[in-house]
Amino acid sequence: MFIDRLGWNPFFRDSFDQSARTGAYPGRISRAYYNSYRIAGENGEENAVLTGNLRAECEASGDYPVIGDWAVLTREPSTHAALVHGVLTRRTKLSRKSPGKGFNEQVICANMDIAVVVGAFDLEWNPRRIERYLTLAWNSGAEPLVVLNKRDVREDWEALLAETECAAAGVRVLAVSAETGDGIGDLERIIAPGRTAVFFGSSGVGKSTLLNRLSGGEYSATHEVHGKTSQGRHTTSTRELYILPGGGIVIDTPGLREIELWADERALEGSFADIVETARECRFSDCSHTEEPGCAVREALENGTVARGHYENYIKQRREIRYLERLADENLMRKDREKWKKIGRFQRELKKRDKGGL
Ligand SMILES: Nc1nc2c(ncn2[C@@H]2O[C@H](COP(=O)(O)OP(=O)(O)OP(=O)(O)O)[C@@H](O)[C@H]2O)c(=O)[nH]1
Ligand SMILES: [Mg+2]
Ligand SMILES: [Zn+2]
Incomplete structure (x- = not known):
C-alpha cells in the first residue's frame, strides 16, 4: 500500500x-x-x-x-x-515555546523518527546553538542526529567537527557537503525507507539544499513556495514533507530565528549527557554545580574534561527549563482558580434559584 x-x-x-x-x-x-x-x-x-x-x-x-x-x-x-x-495520537513531536510572552507550546511537526539538527561549517557554525537545538530534539522523543553541512567551505572542518562532537554529548555528528555530495551517503542510509526525518536549524545552513541533494535534484530548492530573500537567496517559508527516491521521508522546515526552549529537565539528560553523568559524583544530590563544595562538574570544568561554553550553556538551559516549569505550575494554578470561580458562581446561581422557588 x-x-x-x-x-x-x-x-x-x-x-x-x-x-x-x-x-x-x-x-x-x-x-x-x-x-x-x-x-x-x-x-x-x-x-x-x-x-x-x-x-x-x-x-x-x-x-x-x-x-x-x-x-x-x-x-x-x-x-x-x-x-x-x-x-491520531502522536508518537513524537518537535516543539518550541511560542515566541513572545505567553506560555504556549508551538508544535513544529509530528511523528518523526529522526530529529536532524542541521548546522554548517561557515559563519553559522555555533556549537552553543547546536546544544539548544539538541535539547528540543531530545525532548521530541525522536532519535537525535546532527548534520554539519558546507564541509567544502572550511579546510579545518575536522577540528570544528571534533568540537561539535563534544557539544553534542554522544549524539552522532555527520560532516557533509550538499554542494559536492561528500558524506551524503551516511545521511541517506540513516533516513531508511518509511522513516521520517525532520531537518531543522538556522536559516541558510542548507537544509533545503541537502533535501535537494538527497532527492537527486528532483525537488528544487527554488520550489515555487520559496520566497527570495533580500540577498537573493531562496528561503523556505512553509514546512513540507517529501518522499525521497530511496524511500526515506523528510520534513523540511523554515529556519528558526528564535529558539525558545520547550522541554522538561529530562531532555538535558540527552543533550548534556556528559555533564549529567559527571554530576552523579557530586557530593550533594541536589547540587547546582555553581558553588557547592565537592562538585564533580566544576572539577571536570577545572581539569578541562568539560568545556566552559558547554557547561555555561547547560546551566543557562537548566535555568530556562526550571523557569518554564514554574510558568507551567502557575498556569495550572490559574486555570484551577478560574475553574473554582466558575463553580462558585454556578452554586450561587443555584441558591438564588432555590430561594426564588424555581
Ligand atoms: N558552499 C556550500 N554552500 C551551500 C551548501 N549547501 C547549501 N549551500 C548554500 O547555502 C545557501 C542556503 O541554502 P538553503 O538550502 O536555502 O538553506 P536553508 O537551511 O534551507 O535555509 P532556510 O530555508 O532559510 O531555513 C544557498 O545559497 C546554498 O547554495 C554546501 O554544502 N556548500
Ligand atoms: Mg530551506
Ligand atoms: Zn555539582
Missing part, C-alpha cells in the same frame, strides 16, 4: 481502527496552511479542511494538526471535499 511508504505502521493502524467512523480513511499531513491542509494518502495528494467541531476544539486548546500528523478523514458526499475529523 502506498501509505506504508508515508510511514504508516501498526501503531497508527491500531489507533485508526479504534477511532473508527464509517467511511473514514487515513492520510498524512504533508503541508499545513492556516486552515487548509495538504494530505498525502492512498490516492495521492489532496486538500482538506478541518471540521467545525475540530476547529473549535483546536481553537480552545491551541493545538492544531501539524505536518507529519496522521489525520482521520472523510469525504463530503456532495462536494467530495476531504474533511479532517481529528489526528
Whole structure:
C-alpha cells in the first residue's frame, strides 16, 4: 500500500481502527496552511479542511494538526471535499515555546523518527546553538542526529567537527557537503525507507539544499513556495514533507530565528549527557554545580574534561527549563482558580434559584 511508504505502521493502524467512523480513511499531513491542509494518502495528494467541531476544539486548546500528523478523514458526499475529523495520537513531536510572552507550546511537526539538527561549517557554525537545538530534539522523543553541512567551505572542518562532537554529548555528528555530495551517503542510509526525518536549524545552513541533494535534484530548492530573500537567496517559508527516491521521508522546515526552549529537565539528560553523568559524583544530590563544595562538574570544568561554553550553556538551559516549569505550575494554578470561580458562581446561581422557588 502506498501509505506504508508515508510511514504508516501498526501503531497508527491500531489507533485508526479504534477511532473508527464509517467511511473514514487515513492520510498524512504533508503541508499545513492556516486552515487548509495538504494530505498525502492512498490516492495521492489532496486538500482538506478541518471540521467545525475540530476547529473549535483546536481553537480552545491551541493545538492544531501539524505536518507529519496522521489525520482521520472523510469525504463530503456532495462536494467530495476531504474533511479532517481529528489526528491520531502522536508518537513524537518537535516543539518550541511560542515566541513572545505567553506560555504556549508551538508544535513544529509530528511523528518523526529522526530529529536532524542541521548546522554548517561557515559563519553559522555555533556549537552553543547546536546544544539548544539538541535539547528540543531530545525532548521530541525522536532519535537525535546532527548534520554539519558546507564541509567544502572550511579546510579545518575536522577540528570544528571534533568540537561539535563534544557539544553534542554522544549524539552522532555527520560532516557533509550538499554542494559536492561528500558524506551524503551516511545521511541517506540513516533516513531508511518509511522513516521520517525532520531537518531543522538556522536559516541558510542548507537544509533545503541537502533535501535537494538527497532527492537527486528532483525537488528544487527554488520550489515555487520559496520566497527570495533580500540577498537573493531562496528561503523556505512553509514546512513540507517529501518522499525521497530511496524511500526515506523528510520534513523540511523554515529556519528558526528564535529558539525558545520547550522541554522538561529530562531532555538535558540527552543533550548534556556528559555533564549529567559527571554530576552523579557530586557530593550533594541536589547540587547546582555553581558553588557547592565537592562538585564533580566544576572539577571536570577545572581539569578541562568539560568545556566552559558547554557547561555555561547547560546551566543557562537548566535555568530556562526550571523557569518554564514554574510558568507551567502557575498556569495550572490559574486555570484551577478560574475553574473554582466558575463553580462558585454556578452554586450561587443555584441558591438564588432555590430561594426564588424555581
Ligand atoms: N558552499 C556550500 N554552500 C551551500 C551548501 N549547501 C547549501 N549551500 C548554500 O547555502 C545557501 C542556503 O541554502 P538553503 O538550502 O536555502 O538553506 P536553508 O537551511 O534551507 O535555509 P532556510 O530555508 O532559510 O531555513 C544557498 O545559497 C546554498 O547554495 C554546501 O554544502 N556548500
Ligand atoms: Mg530551506
Ligand atoms: Zn555539582
